[in-house]
Amino acid sequence: MNLRCAENRPIKPNRALTMIEITLAVGLLATALLPVLMLTLRSTQQTFAMEQHLMASQFAAGILDRYLSMPFKASADAILSESFPKKVFDTEAFSEASSADGAFSETLKRTFRDFEYEVTVSKPPLANELSEMFKITVNVNWPANPGAPPTRQFSLNAVKFNENP
Amino acid sequence: MSMYSSRKAFTLVEIVIISLISSFVFVSIFMVWMRTGRTTNKGGEMLDLQIAVRSINDRIRSDVRTLCEVISATENKITFLAYLKGKKVEVTYKYDPTTRTLVRNTAGTPGNFRANGLVTRAKFSCRPSLEKFEYLQLALELTSEGQGNAPASKLAQVMVFSSRSLDPAFVDVK
Numbered sequence: 001m002n003l004r005c006a007e008n009r010p011i012k013p014n015r016a017l018t019m020i021e022i023t024l025a026v027g028l029l030a031t032a033l034l035p036v037l038m039l040t041l042r043s044t045q046q047t048f049a050m051e052q053h054l055m056a057s058q059f060a061a062g063i064l065d066r067y068l069s070m071p072f073k074a075s076a077d078a079i080l081s082e083s084f085p086k087k088v089f090d091t092e093a094f095s096e097a098s099s100a101d102g103a104f105s106e107t108l109k110r111t112f113r114d115f116e117y118e119v120t121v122s123k124p125p126l127a128n129e130l131s132e133m134f135k136i137t138v139n140v141n142w143p144a145n146p147g148a149p150p151t152r153q154f155s156l157n158a159v160k161f162n163e164n165p
Numbered sequence: 166m167s168m169y170s171s172r173k174a175f176t177l178v179e180i181v182i183i184s185l186i187s188s189f190v191f192v193s194i195f196m197v198w199m200r201t202g203r204t205t206n207k208g209g210e211m212l213d214l215q216i217a218v219r220s221i222n223d224r225i226r227s228d229v230r231t232l233c234e235v236i237s238a239t240e241n242k243i244t245f246l247a248y249l250k251g252k253k254v255e256v257t258y259k260y261d262p263t264t265r266t267l268v269r270n271t272a273g274t275p276g277n278f279r280a281n282g283l284v285t286r287a288k289f290s291c292r293p294s295l296e297k298f299e300y301l302q303l304a305l306e307l308t309s310e311g312q313g314n315a316p317a318s319k320l321a322q323v324m325v326f327s328s329r330s331l332d333p334a335f336v337d338v339k
Binding site for chain 2: 019022023026027029030033034037040041043044047048050051054055058061062063065066068069093094097104107108111
């Protein structure tokens with residue numbers, strides 16, 4: 001009886017994987033692996049963005065230091081006499097440093113080529129404090145990608161007090 | 166009565182097509198993998214340079230902020246007096262191109278930066294002149310050691326340091 005049953009049972013075909021199935025599997029594997037690799041690439045892009053922030057912060061600190069070290073009146077006059085925004089690369093320090101050595105200039109240009117900065121002066125809220133202090137703000141702007149309009153910004157500000165009010 | 170099962174194997178054409186597709190996919194993944202490795206190394210080098218440039222910038226800015234008199238200055242070396250912990254101390258910064266190191270000495274006690282071997286260029290200049298010193302300018306270039314055949318990372322910066330403690334320029338009248 002058992003034998004008869006076995007004979008009557010339909011034979012299940014021993015089916016292999018088809019070409020489409022294997023292709024799909026390979027495609028899925030690639031799709032799963034790529035985001036992991038892209039994550040590492042992205043972190044390096046972030047490191048480069050951090051470098052630009054660092055460079056901007058050091059440049060802004062230099063500019064701010066310069067104005068803060070001047071006498072009260074001379075500092076305000078110096079800021080107001082200049083027209084902003086300015087290209088960082090057009091400043092005296094950068095243009096002179098870059099003209100000296102070709103390789104150094106190239107490295108400098110790569111980072112600062114599209115950097116711009118502006119310095120603004122803000123008056124204190126009370127009229128009687130006008131001759132006592134003002135606020136200096138240094139904004140450095142640069143694009144996320146070379147050639148694009150500036151979208152990233154680093155801002156640094158400080159209050160300049162009158163030494164002899 | 167014997168029954169033949171429909172056991173269908175891959176045809177040669179199918180194997181060739183799958184091999185082609187698989188090799189294309191795996192070569193692409195391998196290339197991205199290699200590129201990722203290189204980029205990761207580059208990122209690490211860039212971070213090292215950033216830490217070094219930040220360390221140099223912070224140290225010199227802190228010293229020059231209390232600078233009261235410049236003693237001597239050349240392209241590779243500057244010596245000045247600065248107020249450190251309430252005392253006037255002689256501070257010297259010297260760039261050694263052979264060891265690619267920027268060294269800081271204060272009144273006989275040697276010290277150096279962590280940027281050992283990374284500084285490929287450092288040029289000091291007093292502005293507008295040594296006699297009428299207003300601010301210090303430092304053109305700095307750092308280069309990573311590089312790994313294998315990959316090009317080394319570079320970082321260049323022009324730093325400006327101003328003093329808030331400059332002694333007024335008194336003139337002897339008698």
